[in-house]
Amino acid sequence: MRRKMSWRNLFLSVYGWLFLVFIYVPILLITVFSFNSNPVNMMIWQGFTFDWYRTIFGFPTELNELTLYVESTDQLYHAVLNSLTVALITTAVSTVLGTSVALAVARFRFRLKNFYRALMFMPMIMPDIILGIALLIFFVSFGFGLGLHTIIIGHCTFLSSYVFIVVSARISDMDDSLEEASADLGADGWTTFKRVTLPLIAPGVIGGAMLAFIISMDDLVITYFISGVDSTTLPVHIYGMLRRGIKPEINAIATVMLAFSFIIASVGLYMRSRKK
Amino acid sequence: MSKARRTLENRRRLTLFGLLLPPSAFLAIFFLGPLAIMIVYSWLTPGLYGGVEWKFFHLNYGRILGWADTKYERFDPVYFEIFLRSVKLAATTVLLSLILCYPVAFWVSRMPEKRKNLVIFLITLPFFISLIVRLFAWVLILRPTGFFNQALMGLGLIDEPLEIIFTGTAVVIGMVYVFVPFMFLPLYASIEKLDLSLIEASQDLGANRIQTFFRVILPMTLPGIVGGSIIVFIPSLGNFIGPSLLGGAKVVMIGNLIEQQFLSARNWPFGAALGMMVMAAVLVLLLYYIRIVTREERQADGPNVAEEVAA
Incomplete structure (x- = not known):
């Protein structure tokens, strides 16, 4: 009986952790690939860059104009x-x-x-x-x-x-x-x-x-x-x-938005814990 | 003394009036008003170049439900088929998120208090992340050049990218991902309340695991199951963002059809009639939910799902 119980718990834990992976991997991918310098295929890692962030904040970059989406x-x-x-x-x-x-x-x-x-x-x-x-x-x-x-x-x-x-x-x-x-x-x-x-x-x-x-x-x-x-x-x-059309800058914008969401949610959680 | 009480009573009444007047006026004009005018619109004649003529017209519904055989038009079941397909996709979304969440809710309910709060926070956190960002993530993953295909090809499992994006499957995956926190909370609330002694009693009385699950656990968590299902079904049914990003032009759902009627075809009365179909489906489900919950409440105090989710 005891052994059976623990098998079930093991299954539940593995399943639960997989569920959390399912929830967080997509978000993580956006963040990681927002630093990818590959302008053609944003899912093949070519090197680290801040260029997409420079683009959305309006700083000059060395990127080809044609690969850019945010015209202004x-x-x-x-x-x-x-x-x-x-x-x-x-x-x-x-x-x-x-x-x-x-x-x-x-x-x-x-x-x-x-x-x-x-x-x-x-x-x-x-x-x-x-x-x-x-x-x-x-x-x-x-x-x-x-x-x-x-x-x-x-x-x-x-x-x-x-x-x-x-x-x-x-x-x-x-x-x-x-x-x-x-x-x-x-x-x-x-x-x-x-x-x-x-x-x-x-x-x-x-x-x-x-x-x-x-x-x-x-x-x-x-x-x-x-x-x-x-x-x-x-x-x-x-x-x-x-x-x-999907362009790499969107990754950077999405990552900035993610950061804001996490900050707001954490502040909310902090306030809730203080309430109690 | 009684005069003092009367002024107090009057003052309370005035306060109540002051509290209720602004929200009542606002919601009457900007919530009930628009709903009423949408219902009226769904029975009006579409104008030739967009806009409406204020003449009664029942063929908006006829075009969907089957009595639109006129001089100019034969009835085409395509609209009803799109409606049915949307119901099917939304139901699939519900079923998958249910299967996904049920064991997880059990897992979380067994945790020690501190860890439990952390994991619940982690599961509900995506609710605070922009919907468009979360859908975009799946566009990146499922595209032919996307992460999923790259990974499979890298592992040598496939030679050519699979066509996942722009299929119903992609739309369902995206919607499950986006709405799964809505399913988790009500499910967790009802599983948390499960009385473990009843499960033990069932096993003591000789029921096996499967019997215990179907005869004891499942009925007791039914309000959570139904509540979560409805909360996932409602936004899935009318959704057009997910289908347009992940389904493209190939997977048209009723939400896309409504969007087209309003923003490109400019047949607003027909769009309003399509909207009423969605409303009707939602109302039927809610009535069913209310019936289940009131039946449960008569037996015991059932959880109020809407409140659980909001809190």
């Missing part, structure tokens, strides 16, 4: 700037909206509560493409004109519900007697909110905001439909590059 780094910077603008505004707006509904649902009694719960879950289970085309039809038929503002509005619709769910989870772990105590001791509603409720839900709010920021930076499908001609974000820009 301006476009790339423009896309990055757009992404950051959208993500920052979206994060602020959707954090306020999502937290408001979470507080209302958790701390008040009203008739439409279940309706609000369902409403906040809907964008999460809706396929991206549906929300994308619905927003496109809506913006165009009401003459909004596609641009950064439509991307921001679009992102807020579904990111509010991500914030809502993260904050709600935090509130449900929370003890509401503290708020009652504050009210009993004579604090008015605003003081109680500022001094008691907000500090208590802050980790949830920050977590929700970070999630909103990451998803907004990464969203491709919805943005793809509702971004105007000169309001592309970074993922949309890269998607366009990939569709026109």
Whole structure:
């Protein structure tokens, strides 16, 4: 019996480690080959180079112009700037909206509560493409004109519900007697909110905001439909590059993005461990 | 005293109103509004040069479902076939990620606490990595000159590169890779909750391993299985990024078809009708999920998958 158990555990370990290899090898390959100097076949190692990074940051290189894809780094910077603008505004707006509904649902009694719960879950289970085309039809038929503002509005619709769910989870772990105590001791509603409720839900709010920021930076499908001609974000820009042809600079761009994702995720994890 | 209570009550009501008004207004206009207008669009007449005419038209659905025999057009089952193929590819994605994740979830659930947190972090970390970057990685691997073919040729297993990219297989591999963390979390949540004494009881009562698995373990982890499957199925079904990068023009899924209708063919009403097909498939699945979960909850407190994933 004991021996059999250990055989099964061995199988599970090997399988589990293989699974982690499956998850991380593709990412690792991008990073390693972003330093490959072979301009023709980026998967055959020819030598170490920083040239692809020089290219995307706009430094002069010794590369043949024909092998380059990023004609102007301006476009790339423009896309990055757009992404950051959208993500920052979206994060602020959707954090306020999502937290408001979470507080209302958790701390008040009203008739439409279940309706609000369902409403906040809907964008999460809706396929991206549906929300994308619905927003496109809506913006165009009401003459909004596609641009950064439509991307921001679009992102807020579904990111509010991500914030809502993260904050709600935090509130449900929370003890509401503290708020009652504050009210009993004579604090008015605003003081109680500022001094008691907000500090208590802050980790949830920050977590929700970070999630909103990451998803907004990464969203491709919805943005793809509702971004105007000169309001592309970074993922949309890269998607366009990939569709026109695979060039080695994309490796470098992808690696820089990977680095950012790892930093943000690690900060998130660090904050979560401090919360506990 | 009662007056003081009444002002307190009024103030609470005002606060509630203030909390709910902005999000309600926002979501009513920019979420429910667009959905409503999409449904309306799917029943309108497509204009000759893009745009719509505000006339009722049921042939958008007819072209998909089979009653579009008009003077100008004969019914062509190609659209319904694309829909079915997308359902099939999405279902394959679900099945593969399930098979991939189930043992892993068991593996993780047996770990000591500290290591467990690290491994869960490692498995969910790709969620924070841009989707386009992760798909791009597989383009690099599966291309004829890509890593996979180079490796096989280097080992002398094949002489010519295999044609993997631009096939359904490539699309499924990419989608499994991208959506696998969604499957892992709900599965892990339900496997973690497994009561080990029930498994022992089953074995004590003489059931063999296979019986124990199918009669005890599988039913008890069913909410996780169904929840994870739905969370993977929904984004797989409407996906067009994966198919366009890894499937090229050869593997057209319903997502690509919808994208074409909106961005190149400019037949928006037909595109909206195709979108409604995707919605319908998703709704059917959700209703099924709700039925399973409520049945489980009546027996015991089942996990809420959506919340697990968000948290």
